Amino acid sequence: MDRDARPPNPFVRKLEGFAPLSEFERGMLERISADARPVDPRVDLVHEGEKPEGVFLIMEGMACRYKRRASGVRQIMAYMVPGDLCDLDVALLDTMDHSLATLSPCKVARIDPGTIGELKRDHPQITHALRLCTLVDQATLREWLLNLGRRSSDERLAHLFCELLLRLQAVGLAPEGRYALPVTQHDLADTTGLSAVHVNRTLQTLRRSGLIALDGGTLSVLDLAGLKALAEFKSNYLHLDGWRAA
């Protein structure tokens, strides 16, 4: 028990969900993710138009992908939570077509393309897990498209909260249906395609319905079944039933 006291590495934990890893591989992943450096909130990691150098791995906090229109309005296109790796194959492209930024204070590791190349060459299990990660990222984008296109405002938020709950649970960061959600209502608005004012009102109806509590950056899911039902949430797109189930 004592040896397990240190917080489990979310990166290792996530990949283990997708493929069985050897002790050696776990150690290698631990080493790769060891030198995460702190980054302030609201800081761009890479900006649209720049040439990407290396790959970012979020170890603590929350980050996001986003784009802006000329008017300044922003659309967030993905949340990145601890354990998430961005842009595995991004080295293949010459310029970023979107930006990457922290939402909260984060710990971020930068992995250089060479290291990724080595992993791909020498560790098929890890490669397989990483490829599944990108497939899930893609599936998540599709689900978000459904969210923006065909769900009402309360359904959109409910769906987002369900998704984050499952993703954070998968890396052990949402015990008892509660997790840190260190984002502003404005961020939620830019995520769900709504206005900040309307997010505020919608959150109130979710609270009044007894589905969630959201206070001081902590989201508590009070009625998971109700929340899932409202959002019509199906977790299949996250493909969390990895090799263990098979």
Added chain:
Amino acid sequence: MDRDARPPNPFVRKLEGFAPLSEFERGMLERISADARPVDPRVDLVHEGEKPEGVFLIMEGMACRYKRRASGVRQIMAYMVPGDLCDLDVALLDTMDHSLATLSPCKVARIDPGTIGELKRDHPQITHALRLCTLVDQATLREWLLNLGRRSSDERLAHLFCELLLRLQAVGLAPEGRYALPVTQHDLADTTGLSAVHVNRTLQTLRRSGLIALDGGTLSVLDLAGLKALAEFKSNYLHLDGWRAA
């Protein structure tokens, strides 16, 4: 001139945009895509929940990815045009998290996973091109998210029309700014997250503005600069400036 009379293979043409191919590789791709079979419009190729078998390659017509909610409402998440290959890595997953269907009459080739595996093993250039394809697919999903979240109805349609123009031009199917758009207004509604009625009205304003003509399944871009300006269209996410430019 006579030998070039046969229509160029859109699949080969697309991949050549992403990587230089040898004559042998071109021939191999031609062979793979040769036995496309006709499929009626509005037919599911794979349905959500099924186990995917093989990979689909669109050679003629238009197909789409979509999801449905319990109420029956549909959200289209991608258009597939000639030359587009779906779900390169889909064999890695056990169940589809979305459906695939034709919109118009199509010619579709099915490629079995074994063939894909061979390509990946023996032809690094092709593999590279295919990987870029999936990166562009992902980037397109992100752009669509911006479209649904932060663009008005006329901007959404304008953006869609711009994107399709460029994608079809890339495979030689949009000469003189005109291309076949064999979809209903209801399909466009399910693409843009609008109602069919409102798509109708929005199309009328686009026509009245002199930006497009849309009649009998043919879209003509009358004022490309204006259309791009309205949609705030930037083509960078399609990464059409492939190896030739570099």
Added chain:
DNA sequence: CGTAGAGTTGACTGCATTCAATTGTGGTGG
């Protein structure tokens, strides 16, 4: 204590949905 940023509330406006009816068109069978 003053300021800045986030959250909250109210009033007004407007864009988009819904419902319903109508028109147009191609295909089918009498």
Added chain:
DNA sequence: CCACCACAATTGAATGCAGTCAACTCTACG
């Protein structure tokens, strides 16, 4: 050849959801 049907496109009217603008509160922080 024409009646009829199915489906897509179009139009009108009424409703409502969500955006905008603006003011106010609350809290953390210097």
